[in-house]
Amino acid sequence: MKLILTADVPNLGAPGDIVEVKDGYGRNYLLPRKMAIVAHRGAEKQVASIQRAQKARAIRDLGHAKEVADELSKLTVTVKAKSAGDSGRLFGSVTTADVVKAVQAAGGPALDRRAVDVPSQIKTVGTHQVTVRVHPEVTAELSVEVSST
Template sequence: MAKRVKIVLNEDIVNLGKDGDLVEVAPGFARNFLLPYGKALAVTPAVLKQVEHRRAKQAKLEAAKKQEALDFQTALITIGRFTVKKQVGEDGVLFGTVTNGDIAEAIKEATKKEIDRREILVPEINGIGNYKVQIKLHSEVTAEINLEVISY
């Protein structure tokens, strides 16, 4: 009886692998769980060819997303400065704080493109002035924008 069986995963499985990975598992695990529930496929030349095709397609999509992020980074740099209006008390101290949601709104108004507010790293902003803000556009692309906080 075989010690290990090679299979291709159809979905992400914790502690085993991601969708499309070629893994070796115990024969009972493959026979009793992975194969009957459609979580994996037995390795055949046709399945391997399909996996390679899927990986090539995924790589092409990932390259397109990265290029889109680079283009958006260039657009953000071209714009140069984004402005957020906040209520200010005496001595230029803010009432409240500037949040990543405020910055996302300012970017959306200027570029007409919505970005995820969770990808914005906001420094501590206590008063009016100019600040540098980091935005993660892609796993490999980050943009740094200038943020101007003014009173209204």
């Protein structure tokens, strides 16, 4: 199945790329999540518009990406979880959207929640390390402090 990616998909491609994937992966994962559209004859215009939009949102170059990564690595953000038990275990988990909101509240750059990688679910109070993909070649480690309210 030939698809045009509309979002960054790890190990597959960037927005605007035309990829060939197995039918089930495309039909059951990429298309329902709006990460891709079916490639057809008039797709060149769609590819061009997707790539233009991505360039407008993307970080300008590798040097700018490294500056943003340095800024993120120096930043420690605090996420206030709704409630936690006596042992410090949360009733729920901290999501990537919560991390993005906390970064913006701390004065950091605007991030896409899909660029934030949480290695394992954050379900306890304390300090956790989160990886942020700033650029395809640059990643940053972010320290997230989780506290209960």
